[in-house]
Amino acid sequence: MTVAPPHPSSRSTVKSLLRLWPYVRPARWKLIGSTAATLAATVSGLVVPLVIQKVIDGPIAHRDGSALWPMALAVLGLGVAEAVFFWLRRTLTSRSMARVEAAIRRRLYTHLQEQPVAFHDKWQSGQLLSRASNDVSLIRMFLNFMLIFLIVNAATFGIGIGVLLVKQWLLGLIVLASSLPMLIFMIIFEQKYRVATRRSQDQAGDLATVVEESILGIRILKAFGRHRAMERRFSTLARELRGTELYKIRLLAVMWSGMILVPEATIAVLMVLGVHMVSSGTMTTGALVSFFSIVMYLRWPVLSMGFLLAGANDTAAAADRVFEVLDSENSVTDPEKPALPASRAANGADAGGLLRVEGVRFRHPDAPEGTPDLLRGIDLEVRPGETVALVGATGSGKTTLTSLVPRLYDVTGGGITLDGTDVRDLTRSQLRELVSVAFEEPILFSASVRENVILGYQQGTDAEVRRALKVAQAEFVLDLPWGLDTRIGEQGLNLSGGQRQRLALARAVVARPRFLVLDDPLSALDVHTEALVEEALRHVLATTTALVVAHRPSTVMLADRVALLEDGRITAVGTHSDLLASSAAYRHLLSSADLGGSRNEEREAVK
Incomplete structure (x- = not known):
């Protein structure tokens, strides 16, 4: 049987993810270091538009070629720094997150071995297999990549908005205001996507059960000519899973459409106002180019938030599924004060x-x-x-x-x-x-x-x-x-x-x-x-x-x-x-x- 999950809306994504902390804690410094390295790499890229402004308003405006070389070397240095920091990010997290994955999987397997037969009577083996393999791997991928970029992209957006407000407060406020409808949109999306994610993961577990039963019982299925019936059962479950995955894709499609439309419309407004400011002399050409370069640089952190939030929802659902197993109480436990052990070597009536x-x-x-x-x-x-x-x-x-x-x-x-x-x-x-x-x-x-x-x-x-x-x-x-x-x-x-x-x-x-x-x-x-x-x-x-x-x-x-x-x-x-x-x-x-x-x-x- 499939154990009925709690309704996804009753769970908080953040609370579900925070339950992973005891497993992440031993690798916390490498995770923090990796996040810092990623943020440093992103900031290095964010500084490049500021250098470009200097190039346009300096050597280009004054036709001074000799002043161009230091700025070109600065851009090259920022590019090298960005590459080094990204290399450092992967180096710090790859092994440590693999150890976190191994620790969760080992704890889950040990817990399953310790559970009484009554526990295994209630759970489908395919569901347990799905949680011990697919769900744990999904947790590792989130910790190794998505979590870091959720933090870094949010920080990058905040830093970028701050720079834009300093450079031109009116245009900066327009960019900040455009982020509010996207935030509301992502909250609505998160609630719907989480329900669909949990449903698809449970359906994948049911499908794994059918595959396992078909393999272990292949002799029976062939002997009774029931392999076609099992194939139909598999096809039915596969269609249900396909339907859920297509629903998730439709949600993502709507989310991506909104996430792309709002920034593009914002850029159009900024372009009209920015050109007007340059023509009126309240803003330099270099400042306008730099402003738009930063806005374009911030597009990926904004657009990626939808993808990263979807990954966070997937991982939260996976964590819930794993902890549903780990939270199960073992009714057959060792006594607090065990009786003295009897010798294995003692046999026969004279030894009890x-x-x-x-x-x-x-x-x-x-x-x-x-x-x-x-x-x-x-x-x-x-x-x-x-x-x-x-x-x-x-x-x-x-x-x-x-x-x-x-x-x-x-x-x-x-x-x-x-x-x-x-x-x-x-x-x-x-x-x-x-x-x-x-x-x-x-x-x-x-x-x-x-x-x-x-x-x-x-x-x-x-x-x-x-x-x-x-x-x-x-x-x-x-x-x-x-x-x-x-x-x-x-x-x-x-x-x-x-x-x-x-x-x-x-x-x-x-x-x-x-x-x-x-x-x-x-x-x-x-x-x-x-x-x-x-x-x-x-x-x-x-x-x-x-x-x-x-x-x-x-x-x-x-x-x-x-x-x-x-x-x-x-x-x-x-x-x-x-x-x-x-x-x-x-x-x-x-x-x-x-x-x-x-x-x-x-x-x-x-x-």
């Missing part, structure tokens, strides 16, 4: 391993008002070294319950304890040392086999990796071209579903965790491989406390006890045989599965 779920309730933060909790008072105890299988119909809350143990979500009622310590009293790093997980949907990264397996256990040795691969029956990776150093493609799509699942299982068991949470870890395996993995997994489960989501009887057989989850509650706990004999709901649930040889046991239990 008691998992208790007490009165646990849970509902998603964005669940509509009035909807019942997904989990409603769960009580369960998994003894040290014991494996409990969690079974239930689709939607009963099995995966949600297993997600609460490693605090991917926080409970909304009750508590979960590990060896008597509430998981909320442990830091996330302590919790990750104690609990390892393997999900039904195996996610792999564009990294080597080794890096994928030791993802949560960075100190893992090659020997430990090979042991984990053996447990998961994933030793096929040793036959790949570069063995453990073989890079796995994006999301492991160059591997089969069963191969990806086995590598994910190896990742879960490599650290020999005290608590192991498995969400149907064998669902993608063939019968032969499943039997081999189960045999090896029994040795791992014998030395850890495990909670396993089971969707088929073969996985249930790995467990010491079974917990039946129905409609957000655990309604029965016992061995597989006990539940077959005592629970009609359990029998009904298993009867709908492909039990194979297990059906005989069920029939005997029913008899």
Whole structure:
């Protein structure tokens, strides 16, 4: 989903830009130096018309060629100074603003990594990608160029107006008066353009989401022949974005027309009055030429203000989008006084391993008002070294319950304890040392086999990796071209579903965790491989406390006890045989599965 932005008119462009100050502060002196250098370059250019006046009223009027050379050298010196100052501006800001961009992007990425799963459930990945790439780059370009020239051009206009008033106050007042309608025009333009800018940036994020989903789901789209439908969806969003961009262009066109028309009309008035003053003797020819040269020099600072204000609006909208993410609160945080960490090396019943779920309730933060909790008072105890299988119909809350143990979500009622310590009293790093997980949907990264397996256990040795691969029956990776150093493609799509699942299982068991949470870890395996993995997994489960989501009887057989989850509650706990004999709901649930040889046991239990 797209998170609804605040209405742009409720935000101030200046306030939005000022929020960037903590990131700009380390580079403030270079930014100030760059602005000063740019202003010096602009003033150097502004002095040239004054020299021209001296040339016209001096050497030219008096036909004195010898007096021309010093003034020509002065103009040359001003040109060289202007070039040096502009070189200095780029030198001062390029690297420092690139570091500012990197700092913002790094902070944004870190914040995204720290957010709970509930946050990512609400945000489209394309929106986050757009903010972390396009919006942050736009901020850097504004700080590196537009901000400096907004300040410099405003200062240049002020200095130029001051010079014009000193040279000829009446003509100077006309120039100053002509700037007032342009200022009003820019204020009106700014309000409309900001709304359009925010809309286009959000639409670009939606478009990025469609592109990402199409690439990641290309197999599904092709298999079901839906690539044309996705193309139509993309085209619709692209047309909407195009329409918004064209609206922005129309706004800019109107703004540029007004910004050009007013100065040109002003110049026409000045020309008539100036020629009259020269003819009447109240103004010299050199002064008139100098006056018009300054007015023409001020045209760019005035005209560029529209472009620069548009850039400021774009950047303010980009900053708002970035800070909407950074302002999101993390509901899963470390405690102020964390409990003492438990040793990773401790395994087995003698070293602890008691998992208790007490009165646990849970509902998603964005669940509509009035909807019942997904989990409603769960009580369960998994003894040290014991494996409990969690079974239930689709939607009963099995995966949600297993997600609460490693605090991917926080409970909304009750508590979960590990060896008597509430998981909320442990830091996330302590919790990750104690609990390892393997999900039904195996996610792999564009990294080597080794890096994928030791993802949560960075100190893992090659020997430990090979042991984990053996447990998961994933030793096929040793036959790949570069063995453990073989890079796995994006999301492991160059591997089969069963191969990806086995590598994910190896990742879960490599650290020999005290608590192991498995969400149907064998669902993608063939019968032969499943039997081999189960045999090896029994040795791992014998030395850890495990909670396993089971969707088929073969996985249930790995467990010491079974917990039946129905409609957000655990309604029965016992061995597989006990539940077959005592629970009609359990029998009904298993009867709908492909039990194979297990059906005989069920029939005997029913008899």
